[in-house]
Amino acid sequence: MPRGQKSKLRAREKRRQAREENKDVKGAQATVVEQEKSISPSSPHYKENPQSSSAAGTASDQQKPGKGPSSTAAAAAASSTRSNEGATSQVEEKPNASQAQASTEHKQQDLVENKAIMLVRYLLFKYQMKEPITKVDMLRNVIKTDKNHFPEILSRASRHLELVFGLDMKEVDPNRSLYVLVNKLERSCHGRVNDNTGMAKTGLLMTVLAVIFSKGNCATEEQIWEVLNEMGIYDGEEHVIYGEPRKLFTEDMVKEKYLEYRQAPNSDPPSYEFLWGPRAYAETSKMKVLEFFAKIHHSVPSAFPPLYEEALRDEEERARARVAARAHPAAMASAHSRAVSSSFSCPK
Structure with a gap:
């Protein structure tokens, strides 16, 4: 392929990626707005017919240890795939075949992302209504014919819920594939979706x-x-x-x-x-x-040693405080019992 044509293809690919990134961030923010609006229990027949959203978002950027998170909560929550170096080289050598393959992969990722967004909205509705969440319900009401993609869809939806809404999705009964959503703020574990903080x-x-x-x-x-x-x-x-x-x-x-x-x-x-x-x-x-x-940061807590050590010390202190709190009522009860026993004892 002539060098000039290769340069044009590379420039075209860069412009396309720039447009996609800008659209993805805006789309992710729009998704959060739609999710905020759509989780009201007044939405008719939402359980049976969760609506789709076409918004897709970008993954959060990897940061160096010690830096604060730099992506938007929305953009961090709505992940999307980007072309790698190999894909770029394929564009240079075989533009037609590569573009066809990229188009197919993009459509598949769009399907997975849109289903993940639909699943987020469905799970938020179930959380607000305090209804049980089961794999069977998710497959029947949201995933439907895309069952082969369920693990990836569920993984993306869980990440969206955590980074945008501060909710952890936990499987509490593997035998029945039963899940619960737990708010990262303990006060709100059993609270409504639209509490004071939102x-x-x-x-x-x-x-x-x-x-x-x-x-x-x-x-x-x-x-x-x-x-x-x-x-x-x-x-x-x-x-x-x-x-x-x-x-x-x-x-x-x-x-x-x-x-x-x-x-x-x-x-x-x-x-x-x-x-x-x-x-x-x-x-x-x-x-x-x-x-x-x-x-x-797509990492684990131990990847940040000073913070991890401090967090471990904090966990130990909290554990000691819980033990002391449990021991205090027992000690008070024991002292009260001794006092009552002494007051009813016969004088010598």
């Missing part, structure tokens, strides 16, 4: 808590906004999902005690910083937040 805000809050933890349990306002800006959330700009972000983080979440927002000590001119609030410590843990942080 489903999408739970994932965003976990991201901010992860940034604070990764910065030594205290992140400057600039560090938080740097990550939020990379997520497409800007100070002073109304967000279609989260509303006015400054109010959300410096007022709403502070009032709900998930975050602490304070002036940095000895700062002149004044600067501000974020810490975990008491409710965050009560409803989640450093290990859970680190797991969320690692998932964003």
Whole structure:
């Protein structure tokens, strides 16, 4: 193939990928909006006929250890595949055959992604209605003729639920293939979908808590906004999902005690910083937040040694506190019993 034609093909491929990436991010954000609107129990016949969404999204970018998560919760949740180096070389050598193969693979990935989005909406509805979730129901009501792709569809849907909505999908009965959705904030495990923080805000809050933890349990306002800006959330700009972000983080979440927002000590001119609030410590843990942080980076908690060691120490301290809490009532009961026994004993 002439060199000039190869260069044109490479340039065309780069332009196509750029257009796809931009469309995917916007589509992922639109998906979250649709999911927020569609999980109302008033949606007629939703159980039997979950509606499809055509939006697809991008996977979160791999980050270096210690950096805060940089992808949007929506973009991190809606994963998509990209052409690799081998595919690019095939475009150069055999453009027609390669394009046909890429088109087939793209259609298959679109099918899987769209089914995953449909499954997310179905699972959110089941969660809100507090109805059991079974594999049989998922296959019958959502997957239908695409049963061969069920494992991949379920995997993508689970990732969407975790990174966008802060929900973990757990199989509680393998024999019956029974699943439950568990909110990462313990308070909301049995709560409604539309609680005070909002489903999408739970994932965003976990991201901010992860940034604070990764910065030594205290992140400057600039560090938080740097990550939020990379997520497409800007100070002073109304967000279609989260509303006015400054109010959300410096007022709403502070009032709900998930975050602490304070002036940095000895700062002149004044600067501000974020810490975990008491409710965050009560409803989640450093290990859970680190797991969320690692998932964003397509990694595992142990890949971040200093954070992992701190999270392990936190788990040990929490375990000791639970043991002490259980022991205290027992000790009180024993002391009360001795006191009552002594008061009824006969004088010598």
